[in-house]
Amino acid sequence: MAKVEVAAVSTREDCLALDEGDALAAQREQFTLNEGEIYLDGNSLGPVSRAVSTRVNQVISTEWGRGLARGWSEAGWMEMPVRLGDRLAPLIGAQPGEVLVADTLTFMLAKLIGGALDLRLDRHVVLTDVANFHSDLYIVQAMAARAGRPVTVKAIERRALESELSDDVALVMLTQVDYRSGEALDMKAITRAVHGAGALMLWDLAHSAGALPLDVTDAGVDFAAGCTYKYLNGGPGAPAFVYVRSAWQGVLQNPLPGWLGHARPFSFESDYEPAKGMQSFVTSSPPVIALAALDGALDVWDHVTIDEVRAKSLALTDLFIQLVETRLPGIFDVVTPREHEKRGSQVALRHPDAYGVVQALIECGVVGDFRAPDIARFGFAPLYLRYVDVFDGVERLVKVMNNERFLDPRFATRRPVT
Numbered sequence: 001m002a003k004v005e006v007a008a009v010s011t012r013e014d015c016l017a018l019d020e021g022d023a024l025a026a027q028r029e030q031f032t033l034n035e036g037e038i039y040l041d042g043n044s045l046g047p048v049s050r051a052v053s054t055r056v057n058q059v060i061s062t063e064w065g066r067g068l069a070r071g072w073s074e075a076g077w078m079e080m081p082v083r084l085g086d087r088l089a090p091l092i093g094a095q096p097g098e099v100l101v102a103d104t105l106t107f108m109l110a111k112l113i114g115g116a117l118d119l120r121l122d123r124h125v126v127l128t129d130v131a132n133f134h135s136d137l138y139i140v141q142a143m144a145a146r147a148g149r150p151v152t153v154k155a156i157e158r159r160a161l162e163s164e165l166s167d168d169v170a171l172v173m174l175t176q177v178d179y180r181s182g183e184a185l186d187m188k189a190i191t192r193a194v195h196g197a198g199a200l201m202l203w204d205l206a207h208s209a210g211a212l213p214l215d216v217t218d219a220g221v222d223f224a225a226g227c228t229y230k231y232l233n234g235g236p237g238a239p240a241f242v243y244v245r246s247a248w249q250g251v252l253q254n255p256l257p258g259w260l261g262h263a264r265p266f267s268f269e270s271d272y273e274p275a276k277g278m279q280s281f282v283t284s285s286p287p288v289i290a291l292a293a294l295d296g297a298l299d300v301w302d303h304v305t306i307d308e309v310r311a312k313s314l315a316l317t318d319l320f321i322q323l324v325e326t327r328l329p330g331i332f333d334v335v336t337p338r339e340h341e342k343r344g345s346q347v348a349l350r351h352p353d354a355y356g357v358v359q360a361l362i363e364c365g366v367v368g369d370f371r372a373p374d375i376a377r378f379g380f381a382p383l384y385l386r387y388v389d390v391f392d393g394v395e396r397l398v399k400v401m402n403n404e405r406f407l408d409p410r411f412a413t414r415r416p417v418t
């Protein structure tokens with residue numbers, strides 16, 4: 001992996017020089033970005049690329065526009081969930097036929113949790129992280145309550161995991177990169193420990209896919225799922241991806257069956273018989289326009305590697321941390337781990353007025369976001385961010401902090417989406 005050393009970088013010129021030598025620099029022009037704005041929120045919603053517009057327009061004008069219902073057979077719409085799964089598979093280290101794109105993430109987690117609980121009928125505990133994303137916590141509790149036997153969800157501190165593993169644990173569900181702190185967990189070591197206790201492992205890769213290299217095969221992961229609208233730039237509400245290890249296919253059952261996961265959907269049979277492979281995890285009609293947008297968004301991976309993206313991501317986050325600490329010493333608590341192997345592709349800064357800081361910064365053209373209670377969160381997407389953007393972003397942050405704009409009473413009330 002090409003390493004980019006940023007320790008010696010201190011000036012705007014240094015950053016411009018890094019951009020000069022950046023192999024990924026050319027990708028930026030594929031994306032629609034606002035002139036003068038520095039977008040550090042691609043970990044929440046990635047921007048639109050040209051290939052997305054082209055592919056979506058093709059569906060609207062030709063496949064749907066002219067083909068109408070013929071599109072289902074002639075334009076390959078039915079195959080899209082499996083085909084896009086195969087396209088995405090290398091990004092998480094999966095094999096062909098192990099990934100599907102359908103639903104949105106919370107629904108996919110429901111399917112995996114429900115199916116997994118049926119594979120360990122003699123066990124009664126699900127372990128998850130108390131700091132997990134709230135939607136993951138809601139759905140795991142709801143599925144456990146409907147397991148058909150008493151199942152307890154224990155939301156524990158991450159460091160207590162090993163001591164909580166027992167022969168009553170059916171499933172462990174963790175998010176690999178923490179959405180708040182940006183901490184990355186060791187997928188392989190944790191999966192091994194979980195298997196050592198005879199439990200199944202489900203990883204949420206929402207903040208990992210497209211941000212760092214993953215190898216679900218080597219890590220022995222049973223099941224995984226993630227978003228495609230964060231670092232994969234699939235668009236607002238883009239469908240989720242789901243991974244089921246080949247060894248579990250035909251064994252793990254989709255608890256939410258529908259006609260398009262049936263072995264013969266157009267026989268209109270009254271009893272369900274699952275299709276072979278990942279297709280059985282499809283429930284309903286594929287969202288063709290959304291899938292077409294994702295299809296276009298994945299084009300960029302034909303030209304870049306995840307290792308290149310990771311090397312630049314670490315350099316960008318190193319640079320951001322270094323500049324924040326030298327330009328604004330003692331102002332923020334950097335929550336994100338310094339060790340590269342423990343870091344995702346975002347940096348979280350703790351500050352008592354984090355909401356005001358983020359809002360004031362947005363008014364200065366630097367878009368980050370706020371996560372309650374006190375985190376200002378900045379995502380670094382190497383496909384379209386430049387080193388000079390990091391430099392300029394921190395300079396604008398310095399202005400916001402120095403003139404105390406973040407204390408403006410307008411920021412005392414929060415918007416619905418923070």
Ligand SMILES: *Cc1c(COP(=O)(O)O)cnc(C)c1O
Nearest residue numbers: 104105106133135175179204206
């Ligand atoms: C973004 C995110 C989600 C969002 O789920 P949707 O059902 O797609 O809205 C869920 N879990 C985690 C960990 C996330 O980061």
